Amino acid sequence: MNVYLNLRNLFDIFCIVQGVTTVTWLLLSPKQPANRWLALLLTALTFQVVDYFLSRSGVYYHHRWLYFTPLFFSWGFGPLLYGYVQARLVKPIGLRWCHFVPVLVQILFYTVLMVQPLSTKAWFWLAVHKPYTRYIEYYISCLLILYYLYRSWQTVQPTDEGESRLKGLLQAAGLFYVVAAIDPLINSIYLSPQDPKFFLTAQVLPFLAYSVALLGRGYSQLQSRLKEKPPTTVKVEHQDQILRAIQDRKFYQDPELTLTSLAEQLGLSPHILSRTINAGFGQSFTDFINGYRINEVKRRLEAGDADQVTILALALESGFSSKTTFNRVFKEQTGITPKAYKKRYQFINRDDTNG
Secondary structure (H helix, E strand, O other): OOOOOOHHHHHHHHHHHHHHHHHHHHHHOOOOHHHHHHHHHHHHHHHHHHHHHHHHOOHHHHOHHHOOOOOOOHHHHHHHHHHHHHHHOOOOOOOOHHHHHHHHHHHHHHHHHHOOOHHHHHHHHHHHHHHHHHHHHHHHHHHHHHHHHHHHHHHOOOOOOOOHHHHHHHHHHHHHHHHHHHHHHHHHHHOOOOOOOOHHHHHHHHHHHHHHHHHHHHHHHHHHHHHHOOOOOOOHHHHHHHHHHHHHHOHHHOOOOOHHHHHHHHOOOHHHHHHHHHHHHOOOHHHHHHHHHHHHHHHHHHOOHHHOOOHHHHHHHOOOOOHHHHHHHHHHHHOOOHHHHHHHHHHHHHHHHHO
């Protein structure tokens, strides 16, 4: 096999090896949902690096039957990343199969082309894919990734302990893909039609795959070490103080409530408050407060208060600051939508009245 090797291609090989070994490690490590999602994402990234290597090293040129091998799964990057972020934050996975329809279409597209005669592949490349469909594929990839990056960014709450770095990485990835979307347009201005137009992603994606492998593996190892440590002890009086403040003074009804503001009102340091909630109640600050807010909404729905005011009004009075957050958290904690919950108790109350 004739393979052209330079520093760029050698780095591609290095990234591919790193990707394969990390995916294997993630799949063989203790079963954690976040590891499985990360393994799938890294697999998709690594396959695309394989495609770049086969192209840059001349393998495709010497073995043309490999043209259009289904190695591009870029329409699945976004959903896989979103699944990983949700699993990492220990939130219910809200991904239905429909989120993966685009990537299944992408795989089918390349699979059908792969089995065609070389003459058909050559015609399709020159007449259709190079001038049209590869641009469509590229921009759909960028749009999907940006959409799921935004959803992932929304999932990470400011009070999720230790996750501020994750939010920063999501913002950086979003900025990169905004620039990547502009990249082919700029390249088309000064490059000839024969030159590659997707320079940025082709050059940076191997680095991205390598970074995902290192960061994901490092985070997984850190979580494993943390689980091996003895549980953090908390003071019972601090737990009682927090419960009394939340239940009696209903601090959760303040939509601007933060870990720092609650700590100030209780006379505790933010670190002690966070540690007490995490270790003492087994929840993050956000989940802990939202639990009280959801219980307040449920209590008022069960009492029939939604007959006088809207469900959104109940949510805002209970401390939620937006309809989107309320609907998401309510479904996470109850398994159904607020409207469905309201209807359920309308029937129950009606039955009780008739009885």
